Amino acid sequence: MQNKKYEGKEDLLFHSFMLNPDIKFGTQLENEKIILLLRAHPLTQFSWFFNAFFMFVFLAIINFFISSVITLAEIIFIDLFGLSLILSYMWFNYLAWFYTVGIVTKRRIVDIDHHGLFYKKTTAAKLNRIEDITSKRIGSLSSIFKFGDINVQTAGNELNVQFLRIPYLQRSVSIINSLLPKRNELRGFIRP
Amino acid sequence: MNLGDLLDLNSLNFLHTLFKIFAVVCSLIYFFYSLLIVKQSQVLNKGLVTKQKSKITFISLIQVVFGSILVILSIFFI
Numbered sequence: 001m002q003n004k005k006y007e008g009k010e011d012l013l014f015h016s017f018m019l020n021p022d023i024k025f026g027t028q029l030e031n032e033k034i035i036l037l038l039r040a041h042p043l044t045q046f047s048w049f050f051n052a053f054f055m056f057v058f059l060a061i062i063n064f065f066i067s068s069v070i071t072l073a074e075i076i077f078i079d080l081f082g083l084s085l086i087l088s089y090m091w092f093n094y095l096a097w098f099y100t101v102g103i104v105t106k107r108r109i110v111d112i113d114h115h116g117l118f119y120k121k122t123t124a125a126k127l128n129r130i131e132d133i134t135s136k137r138i139g140s141l142s143s144i145f146k147f148g149d150i151n152v153q154t155a156g157n158e159l160n161v162q163f164l165r166i167p168y169l170q171r172s173v174s175i176i177n178s179l180l181p182k183r184n185e186l187r188g189f190i191r192p
Numbered sequence: 193m194n195l196g197d198l199l200d201l202n203s204l205n206f207l208h209t210l211f212k213i214f215a216v217v218c219s220l221i222y223f224f225y226s227l228l229i230v231k232q233s234q235v236l237n238k239g240l241v242t243k244q245k246s247k248i249t250f251i252s253l254i255q256v257v258f259g260s261i262l263v264i265l266s267i268f269f270i
Contacts, residue, residue: 024241070211073269077215080265084222084258091251092229098248099236112240117232120239 016041017167019175025103025110027122036175038102040165041147048093055086092117102150102163104176109152111161125154125161128181135173152176208270215266223259230256 016039023037059082067075096114103110109130113121130152137148148169152161166172233252237245 022243026239071208071270073265074208074211074215077219077262077265077270080258081215081218081222081262084255084262087258088222088226088229088255091255095229095233095236095248098244099240101240114236117229117236 015039017172025101025112027110027124028105029107032105032107034103034105035179036102036104036172038104038163038166038172039100040097041145041167043141043145044147044165045093045097048090052086052090055082055089059083059086102161102166104179106179109161109176111163123159123161125152125159127179129154129156130176130180131155133173133176135169137169150176212266212270215270216263219259219262219266223256223263226252226255226259 018037019035021034021037023034025034028034059079063075063079066078070078095117099112100114101112103112106127108124108126110122110124113123115121132153134151134153135148136151137143142148142165145167146169147165147167150163150166150169150173152163154160163172230249230252233248237248
């Protein structure tokens, strides 16, 4: 019932938990329906907001010291250039956050990681290859704001899939669990 | 202003010329970086197609405008 709150919602610029989202991803198979899209909790992005704030303050402060040495045009240039750099830094980090997603479909789970903008790693695991799902919360902030990590262990040599600092941890785990093939059925199939 | 004035280390002109060179180089680097970000955001948009595609491209393009303003400012107004 509670899930309806998140269903069919517009994918706004700061959403980090979306059920049945209206999106597509590069390696999506035909008729592969996306059930859940996850991003890191927006609060975990606080560090670069904080850095940007201090850069703004620093830029404002240096204006007082340089105004007596250089011309007005040079001051305007330094301010505009500084502002551009700070906004670019914020935009760079935002894009890295926005495109680092965990996707749960009816067939598999996909983890798309971006470190910066120029390094991309995609890991996928079929639902029937999933062995174990563990979730963990570390720290007081994660307990208060209910975000944490999900580690999906797969069979064999396949890479494990990790969703880091995602919101609604328990709900996300239960959604993934509900999509897994039933263990008993699986055992029955393997050992009749 | 002649070349002698520019190279005079005691003159403020030398500092201003140095600043201009620095400004032009930095703004050009920023301009090319912003073009790179626009290209990269288009690549990212293909990897994950959302309804925010146009907004993201638009904001990335604003950076190019900023970069162009900086280049013009550094060449003609400093």
